[in-house]
Amino acid sequence: MFGLIRKIIKDDIKKLYLPITLMILDSFFAATFFGVLYLLIIDLINQTFDNNKLKLYSIVLFIAFSLRVVIVISSYTLNHLRGADIIANLRINVSEHLRTLNLGYFNKNTLGNLISCITTDIANFERVITHSLGDLTKSIFLSSYIIIISLFLDLKMGFSIVIMIALSIPLFYYMKKYATKFGLRKNIIVNEVISRIMEYIDGIKVFRSHNQTGKKFKRLLDSFNNFKKESIMLEVMLAPFNLLYSIIIDFIIPIILLLGSYLLLGGNIDKNIFITFIVIALSISNILKSISLHYSEYKCLEISANKILTVLNKKALDYRYEEFDFENFDIEFKNVKFAYEEDLVVIKDISFLAKQGSMSALIGPSGSGKTTIFNLITRFFDISEGQILIGNQDINDINPEFLLRNISMVFQDVYLLNDTVYNNIVMGKKNITKEEVIDICKKANCHDFIMKMEKGYDTLISEGGNNLSGGEKQRISIARALLKDAKIVLLDEATASLDADNENEIRQALNTLIKGKTTIVIAHKLNTITNADNIIVLDKGKILEEGNHNILVSKNGYYKKVYKEQLEAKTWVI
């Protein structure tokens, strides 16, 4: 058990040594209670009890009691304080570790797992560290003392207790098996419940507009029901073993009574020993029962601990340089291959060069790999083969956080924080004056609408930015990017049809943003990229054709076909 705990909390385990030692010490003093009880019973039977003995036993009991009070209070307090400390560190470690992971790790599938890991699993772990661990240690030590003493007192009687305990051991094997099996199943369901809850909340607007609330709610309800079923299943599967264990352990008492009477009648033991064993049988059966309870909790810990370990063992992104002085801001793809899932190659041998300060456009049907190319430049995902270079430097060698400092992204879904407009634009950037922010907002065409808001720049934006229109949100994100002033700009144009005014304002703001920057834009409307330096036409993860507008039109290929269609339809959207 300690091995597993040590794997997770590492050197912090030393903080538990003192409280656990105190608990072992307490179990020793608890054993003296039984000792005095034994002596008292013997004295009463033999009529050797007198005032002196009363005094002696009282003093011993009083000392043992006082020591236990002090030890128990200090060990529990220490255990709780240090346990809380260890768990706080663990939460920090897990969060810190998450920061170093490939952002691609955080997708819909892993989020439920991660959330339940940080909440439920760490809480399970905490409960074991602050409660069960101490109690279990104490029970194991106390029962070991009692067994050793009983073997010394009478080998046959002692041995019969050992046999009963040995009989119960296979049950632990089954408890372990089912607790793990059904615990894991319950775990999967917990992740599913969390994912469904997120899906439901996330999509509530979309579901409503498509009249799907009922259907999605059913999905959520189904997972709640599954959860209920699995929880009951876990209890039901463990209950028979727990009961059987209790019965076997309870059997220690009649066995000792029968065997003791038999031995007593045959003159093999004296009545003092017999009485002692009755006391032993009564106390050890209680202690042993508490062990099975803590054991089930420990099994839960094992599942949770393994989950925490999987998260902690997830390989962090490695790199050579914390910071890097780029020669220039050319972006180059060299024979890049990439698959989100094995055997499903999404990017197949792509090579292109986006020169510093130029504008490249990615076009192609939905699913052709445009967004994926952005995910690779930002190292949200790591490529499987080939190289991506910025200024001739492989991006895998650079600290991903530093890499991202050099890239501004303006995406279709703009996520705004539940904070003021001002803070949403500044995003923690230091050394910036209000005047500069206003100046930038004017360039991003958002100053006017911000000033029309209730409290101007101090207006609170609701979570996700629901009190702003799509165009307004996008202009705020452009202001953000302008302020960041990174040398590389990745732009995912809006597919949603914006009204002409909004579109014009956004276009102007974008033109300011990309001036002099290495820009790659995912274009959905061709009319916005006719003056791009290079247009890359993607299809099924491959480059179909490449060149500027004039070259591509002269090629008589895919681009020309779509361009013609666009001229005819005027609203060409991929």
Ligand code: ADP
């Ligand atoms: P585009 O942006 O051109 O529409 P994407 O780059 O988003 O295309 O997707 C390319 C392919 O990769 C698609 O087949 C898509 O289903 C798949 N894909 C995209 N994101 C993921 C992901 N996170 N996990 C697995 N597959 C993905």
Ligand code: MG
């Ligand atoms: Mg896309």
